[in-house]
Amino acid sequence: MSTDVYSFIDTTNNLSFQDIISGKYDSAFKKTAKDAFYTSKLNVNYWLMFRLKNVNATKNWLVEFPDPHISKIIFYRKLPDGSFEKTLASGFDYPFSNKEFNHKNFVFNVRTPKDSIETFYAVINSNNTSSLSVFVRETTFFSGYALREYVLLGFFYGVLLIMAIYNLFLYFNTKDLVYLFYVFYTLCCALNSFSEDGLGFQYIWPNLPVINSWVMLGTPPLLVTAFMIYSYSFLKITQFSSKFSYLIIIFYFLYIIFYVVEKFVSGTRVFYPFVYLIPFILIYLVSFQIYLKGEKYARFFILAYTMIIISFVIFVLRMFDLVPVTLFTVYSFNFGFLIEVVILSIALGDRIRIERHHRELLQYQAINQLKENESLKNTLISELKEKEVILDRVNKELETKVAIRTQDLQKKTDELSIFNSNLSKLVEDLNQMNIKLDVDNWQLKQKVQEEVKARLSDEELSTDKFKELFPDEAACLRYLENIKWENGFVCKRCGHDRYISHTSPFTRKCTSCKHVESVTADTLFHGIRIPMDKAFYIVYDTIRSGKSKTLEELSDLLGLNKNTIWAFRKKIQAAYDYLKTKSKGGVVKWDELLSN
The missing domain is CATH 2.60.40.2380 (Immunoglobulin-like)
Known part of the structure; x- marks a missing residue:
């Protein structure tokens, strides 16, 4: 024929x-x-x-x-x-x-x-x-050929079913999700094979041909999804290679996008068959990386995946007529899937063995540690008992010494109480003396201030005499402070009358609004850059009854610039004239001029 x-x-x-x-x-x-x-x-x-x-x-x-x-x-x-x-x-x-x-x-x-x-x-x-x-x-040939083909496929699906059921029981026993993911991947392999060899149509849904289209449409993305989930769980890709993990996920979603667009929109198959292979290739490469990091169980994954690659090579060779068409070459993918799922099941067992060995090693180390801890515990107990004996003896000695010391302290306490009583009387007497001294000091201070005012008003003071009254800047600031706040402090901002001393001398800080006010603020000396003792002398020389010194004389005497002295004298004269028009009788007091 x-x-x-x-x-x-x-x-x-x-x-x-x-x-x-x-x-x-x-x-x-x-x-x-x-x-x-x-x-x-x-x-x-x-x-x-x-x-x-x-x-x-x-x-x-x-x-x-x-x-x-x-x-x-x-x-x-x-x-x-x-x-x-x-x-x-x-x-x-x-x-x-x-x-x-x-x-x-x-x-x-x-x-x-x-x-x-x-x-x-x-x-x-x-x-x-x-x-x-x-x-x-x-x-006759076809009958034998078909029988061998069905026996081979029956063996293939039987092994897949056994592997799925076996690992499902392992999942129920260990609750490790990797076994459930393996079962899912195995069932996806079976479903993919059903769609390829037609046995699903013949035996499972013979009267529902519409399922054929659904299965052919859904198995490719379902298979790559199941393989990725299983591979990520078994190889722990995210833990050992995060960069590869992100790259695999990117190409996975690219494949889904191309698959949906080309299947349902353009009706072509240009890109998605090639993008489909990339996640598988990347997972194969990362399995080598994980194996080289010392994770020995990855060797079985590499071997299983290699079987799929070999079956793919045989499929390509058959497509180009480079190998004869036989049951083996026609069902090369079935053989590859079969060997893969068996090796992956062995890989899971190997992983269990490695993890069990690791747990046993940890248990052995834990037992040795417990024994060591028990030995240390016994040693510590004996040491503690010895220390308790010593401690009891020391406590008794301490109690005796404490009792003696307590008696001594009681005596000292009684003596101290008598001394404190006498001291309280002395303190009370001292306070009374301080009160009298404060009154005397205030009266003396008032007399001194009145004497200064009298001398400034009634006498023609020489430069040396003036320096005796105001020898330095601190004396000037202290004098200005007494006359500015003679009637108490009042905040210029909020009107509050309570203050605390500021870090800068002769400065007060309002306790209410926290406004800080210096002693020169809002006075004749506000904003000047002349030392206070020299500024005081310029004020005195400007308003004294006798003949005032010329600018040249003041410049030579005080060591200041003539323009500076002229500007300040102008400010003094303006303030003096203003106060003179306001005062009754046209008399301007020294303190009033300084504080305004």
């Missing part, structure tokens, strides 16, 4: 089978260059034509289309009377029972007499990229 396949694309989807066999479109059929080719356009009718010549009359032959993802296929075979028989439409969009054979692939019976050449047609329309490969198989 030999076959050549010809194809014709009906982009209008309007041509009927009668139009195809009418001969109008025979020239449009082109011979396929390869045994396997794919639907380059979606949702259009691909008409396939092939001729079969039966060279063995003792064998029955079948035609197989091995891709279970075809959305719709109708097979046309020629009957003995020359007419064509049309099979029921079958595919991913139809119930599984529409298939002619109860097989995951599309298999059709052909009836070709010996040495005769018959023409067969098939029309295929698919909404996903599907293989249009056609195989002619002898019935």
Whole structure:
């Protein structure tokens, strides 16, 4: 039995089978260059034509289309009377029972007499990229081939189920989420395989073909999500490599975005198949980094992932016809997934062993520490007992000494009480004396001030005599303070009459508004830059009854600039004239001039 396949694309989807066999479109059929080719356009009718010549009359032959993802296929075979028989439409969009054979692939019976050449047609329309490969198989060979295929797939799904159940029990026993994530990843692998080999459609949802589209649409993002969750938990990627962690998450979300846009918006598949691989590649690289940091359990993860990479390489080689099409090459991903989940389960066991060894080591160290602590405790207890004996002896000695000392202190206390009583009387007498002294000082101070006023008013004082009255700046400021606040302090800002001394001498601070007022503020000396003793003399010389000194004489005497003396004398004369107009009789007092 030999076959050549010809194809014709009906982009209008309007041509009927009668139009195809009418001969109008025979020239449009082109011979396929390869045994396997794919639907380059979606949702259009691909008409396939092939001729079969039966060279063995003792064998029955079948035609197989091995891709279970075809959305719709109708097979046309020629009957003995020359007419064509049309099979029921079958595919991913139809119930599984529409298939002619109860097989995951599309298999059709052909009836070709010996040495005769018959023409067969098939029309295929698919909404996903599907293989249009056609195989002619002898019935006996196909039965053995199909049996081996189903046994292999049964073994594959059986191992996945056992691994999932085993690790689910481990999760219930240990409450470690990594086992639950492993179960989730294993089930996603099984679901992905169901969508690829068609067994899910055949055995789980045969009467619900719409699930085929949902599964094919959801399994790729679901698989990468499950793998990322498991890898992050098992390898602790966030803990050991935060930079890789962020990079993986970025490419994961990029894949989701490209997948949604290209699946639901543009209807293309340009970027997302490539972006899909990047999170897997990055996790594979970071597993080496984690292993090199001393986390030995990562070696099994690397080995398991390497199996997937090998199966992917075999798949690519088969796509380019570089390796023969066999059960092993066709189901290379199944073998890779199978070996991967087994190794990952071993990896979990190895992780348990490492963690148990670590816990045992910690327990051993803790036990040794407890023994050491117990030994130290016994040593401390014996030392404490010895110290208690010594302490009792010392306490008794101290009690005796304290009793003696208490008696001595009592005597001293009695003597001190008598002394304090005598001292209180002396203090009371001293206070009375201080009160009398304060009165005498105040009276003396008033007499001195009156004497100064009298001398300033009645006498012509020489420079030396004036310096005896006001020898320095402090004496001048003290005199100004007495006359400014003679009647008590009153705050210029708030009118409060309580104050405290400020850090600067001859300055008072209001206790209410915290305003600070210097002794020269709002006086004749406010803002001047002349030493107070020299300023006092200039005031005296300006207003004395005798002849005042000239600017040159004052400049030479006091060592001041003539302009400075002239400005200050002008200020003095203005204040004097102002006070003279206000006073009764036109007499200006010395104290009044200084404080205004």
